[in-house]
Amino acid sequence: MIPVTEVAAAVLLRGDPAAPEFLLAQRPVGKVYAGYWEFPGGKVEAGETARQALVRELQEELGVTVDQAWPWVCCEFTYPHATVRLRFFRVTSWHGEITPIEHSGLRWLKVDEAASVAPILPANGPILRALALPAVYALTYAEELGPAAELARLEKALATGLRLIQVRDKTLPPAQRERFARAVVELVRPWNEWNGASVLINDDPELARAVGAQGVHLSSTRLWQSVRRPEFERVAASCHTAADLKRAAELGLDFVVLGPVLPTASHPDATGMGWPEFSRLTASSPLPVYALGGLQPEILETARSSGGHGIALLRGWR
Numbered sequence: 001m002i003p004v005t006e007v008a009a010a011v012l013l014r015g016d017p018a019a020p021e022f023l024l025a026q027r028p029v030g031k032v033y034a035g036y037w038e039f040p041g042g043k044v045e046a047g048e049t050a051r052q053a054l055v056r057e058l059q060e061e062l063g064v065t066v067d068q069a070w071p072w073v074c075c076e077f078t079y080p081h082a083t084v085r086l087r088f089f090r091v092t093s094w095h096g097e098i099t100p101i102e103h104s105g106l107r108w109l110k111v112d113e114a115a116s117v118a119p120i121l122p123a124n125g126p127i128l129r130a131l132a133l134p135a136v137y138a139l140t141y142a143e144e145l146g147p148a149a150e151l152a153r154l155e156k157a158l159a160t161g162l163r164l165i166q167v168r169d170k171t172l173p174p175a176q177r178e179r180f181a182r183a184v185v186e187l188v189r190p191w192n193e194w195n196g197a198s199v200l201i202n203d204d205p206e207l208a209r210a211v212g213a214q215g216v217h218l219s220s221t222r223l224w225q226s227v228r229r230p231e232f233e234r235v236a237a238s239c240h241t242a243a244d245l246k247r248a249a250e251l252g253l254d255f256v257v258l259g260p261v262l263p264t265a266s267h268p269d270a271t272g273m274g275w276p277e278f279s280r281l282t283a284s285s286p287l288p289v290y291a292l293g294g295l296q297p298e299i300l301e302t303a304r305s306s307g308g309h310g311i312a313l314l315r316g317w318r
């Protein structure tokens, strides 16, 4: 078996949480991949947890003390010199002044400026794409609210920053679902051009193509039936188990939804997996994970402290 080097890496975030800046650092002469840009961090030493390594590395490399770090994604990558398992944390609070103690340069960037920095360590491309995903994934509920009211809710939410939408509504009659999906895509189109807002259609690639949606959201059944990533700008999937998460990563999807975490209004008697299990499952996911099931916007911080990227909401988004 190839030995794997454990690495902890920090995505330091500052500014507006909805459009934050993140820090990249340039590897100094004398290290492998000198001159490449990376997230600050380094190898986990014997006896340390990844979090402890993160705290130590940020003190050594940047001279700051971490106050808040949320586990995020974890990916493996094989370089000629080593196979690394990178545990990324989102660091949202620290004290001390950031100083380039070990790096040859530091740069704060907006997510859409990431392409202006090169070269970036090869393992980090998917990380930059994941960073661009918003905190909330809104699932439509025209079945209950009616298509007109749902479009009105959407219009308001787009104006206050919503950027990721799934047309769910699996029980609408097909012709009505198509009309609704088309209307959602039309409503989102100007936002797509303006801020990259996108629409994924639940479990129906043909409908997604027909209405010009940016993506498709695979059910866990379709996830296992798919032999390759469907050809869309964005592809996500519903996951319930560690095997589902692994499968979604193998197919190279953009993100997943994992749940149900809590009992839901539609299934109040079914127990959800709970936050400890959610945490355990997300700990090794290379894809960003949205928590789903019985959630309200206020739970975002809990989801993030449990390793989630964000939350998927059916009733709760606005």
Ligand SMILES: Nc1nc2c([nH]c(=O)n2[C@H]2C[C@H](O)[C@@H](COP(=O)(O)OP(=O)(O)OP(=O)(O)O)O2)c(=O)[nH]1
Binding pocket: 007, 008, 009, 031, 032, 037, 038, 039, 040, 041, 042, 043, 044, 077, 079, 082, 084, 086, 121, 122, 123, 124
């Ligand atoms: N810190 C960091 N390392 C990364 C990133 N992406 C990535 O592939 N890596 C890889 C490069 C290296 O093979 C490994 C980190 O090792 P390192 O040499 O920087 O570790 P270190 O700071 O503990 O350095 P040293 O004591 O061995 O000199 O992880 C990233 O964004 N940040």
